[in-house]
Amino acid sequence: MASSTAVLRAEPIQLPKRLLALLPGVGLLTIVGLAGKALEKSISTYTKAHHLVVPNIEYVLWAILIGLLISNTVGVAGVFKPGIATYEFWLKTGIVLLGARFLLADVLRLGAVSLTLVLIELILSIGFMTLLGRIFKLSPKLTSLLAVGSSICGVSAIIATKGAIEADDEDASFAIAAILALGALALFTFPPIGHWLGMSDRVYGLWAGTGVDNTAEAVAAGALYSDAAAKIAVLAKTTRNAMIGFVVLGYALYWAAREGRQAVGSKATFLWQKFPKFVLGFLLISLLASLSVFNKDQVSSLANLSRWAFLLTFAGVGLRINFKEMKKQGIRPFIVGALGEVVIAAITLGLVLGASKIVKL
Amino acid sequence: MAGETKAAEKQRRALSLDGWAVGIALVLAVLVRLGVLKHVGW
Numbered sequence: 001m002a003s004s005t006a007v008l009r010a011e012p013i014q015l016p017k018r019l020l021a022l023l024p025g026v027g028l029l030t031i032v033g034l035a036g037k038a039l040e041k042s043i044s045t046y047t048k049a050h051h052l053v054v055p056n057i058e059y060v061l062w063a064i065l066i067g068l069l070i071s072n073t074v075g076v077a078g079v080f081k082p083g084i085a086t087y088e089f090w091l092k093t094g095i096v097l098l099g100a101r102f103l104l105a106d107v108l109r110l111g112a113v114s115l116t117l118v119l120i121e122l123i124l125s126i127g128f129m130t131l132l133g134r135i136f137k138l139s140p141k142l143t144s145l146l147a148v149g150s151s152i153c154g155v156s157a158i159i160a161t162k163g164a165i166e167a168d169d170e171d172a173s174f175a176i177a178a179i180l181a182l183g184a185l186a187l188f189t190f191p192p193i194g195h196w197l198g199m200s201d202r203v204y205g206l207w208a209g210t211g212v213d214n215t216a217e218a219v220a221a222g223a224l225y226s227d228a229a230a231k232i233a234v235l236a237k238t239t240r241n242a243m244i245g246f247v248v249l250g251y252a253l254y255w256a257a258r259e260g261r262q263a264v265g266s267k268a269t270f271l272w273q274k275f276p277k278f279v280l281g282f283l284l285i286s287l288l289a290s291l292s293v294f295n296k297d298q299v300s301s302l303a304n305l306s307r308w309a310f311l312l313t314f315a316g317v318g319l320r321i322n323f324k325e326m327k328k329q330g331i332r333p334f335i336v337g338a339l340g341e342v343v344i345a346a347i348t349l350g351l352v353l354g355a356s357k358i359v360k361l
Numbered sequence: 362m363a364g365e366t367k368a369a370e371k372q373r374r375a376l377s378l379d380g381w382a383v384g385i386a387l388v389l390a391v392l393v394r395l396g397v398l399k400h401v402g403w
Contacts, residue, residue, distance in 0.1 A: 088378060089378055089381060089382055092378065092379060092382030092383075093382040093385050093386045093389075095382075096382060096383055096386035096387075097386050097389065097390070100390070276379060277379035277380060277383060278379045278382050278383055280383070281379075281382065281383030281386055281387065284383075284387075285386065285387075285390060288390070293394065294390075294393065294394060297399075297400065298393050298394060300401075301393045301398060301399065301400060301401035302389070302390060302393055302401075304401040304402060304403040305389055305393070305398075305401050307403050308401075308403070
């Protein structure tokens with residue numbers, strides 16, 4: 001009796017305990033995000049008051065920089081780590097809520113353009129990364145992981161593929177480190193290139209969504225340009241994420257055949273398991289907005305809730321990057337990744353600029 | 362084998378994370394629609 005009571009008591013304590021463990025990290029995300037927002041505002045107020053002409057640095061960059069500074073100087077204590085890991089939850093919640101700012105017709109039209117570009121990008125980037133892996137004599141499974149990571153959606157795709165092709169932990173860590181480092185670089189290179197080329201918000205957003213690997217970095221690269229660019233980057237990146245199941249299935253079948261193992265059971269179940277479900281949430285909110293379920297003020301509230309969720313995401317992007325840890329992974333995968341990324345960025349830039357001449361974006 | 366289990370666990374968690382994100386976003390959307398959450402600023 002006593003033991004069953006103990007079990008009954010222990011159960012409800014589990015969830016609050018887990019939630020409590022998240023609090024310090026979520027608190028840190030909030031502080032870093034708010035500090036970024038406050039810095040943007042105070043610098044803008046100061047420059048206006050003193051009639052200084054200084055380019056506005058968005059809260060996104062400040063939040064990432066503050067996070068990077070903390071992570072690479074004092075470091076992030078263990079107590080904060082579970083909460084910082086929630087950045088991905090905030091990212092997905094923000095994307096679903098952002099659906100309110102899209103009419104379904106827009107999603108379908110832009111989604112069709114994105115899908116065409118994504119399909120071409122997938123074929124070219126997987127082919128190119130595989131070739132680079134062979135030239136640099138990386139292990140075939142590490143090459144597969146790098147190819148998936150750089151062509152689809154970074155870390156999630158690498159984790160999904162790792163399980164499907166039975167790759168080593170070490171290979172997955174190498175690939176993840178390379179993709180994260182390159183994602184961080186994209187934050188500082190994509191916006192200046194976009195401005196230099198005089199790209200419109202929509203064209204730039206499409207480029208960030210198809211060219212930057214990890215979802216958080218793709219959204220941040222869009223937001224660093226403008227709000228409108230972030231919106232399009234989210235749509236393009238979501239389209240790319242939706243392809244994850246097909247690519248992982250392709251790799252699973254290839255490696256199963258190569259190693260003489262039994263391939264996956266039901267392909268439809270496999271595809272459904274790998275499909276990122278938040279895409280469905282995004283489409284549902286977009287459908288509700290298209291059916292005028294929300295009035296103008298409510299759409300604005302949902303969009304602002306989405307921005308608050310992204311604020312925590314951007315703080316997390318900086319806080320989880322640790323250059324020392326990345327250095328430990330070695331330079332070769334990073335070089336392969338970097339070469340691949342430059343080419344993929346150039347390919348996607350060409351595709352997006354070409355598409356903008358053919359289709360009205 | 363251990364790596365495989367770890368990857369499967371990560372994959373399972375990623376899926377439940379999607380579920381939580383969609384769930385919370387829908388709850389927020391309902392609260393906004395019902396007028397419980399009004400004029401969310403930025």
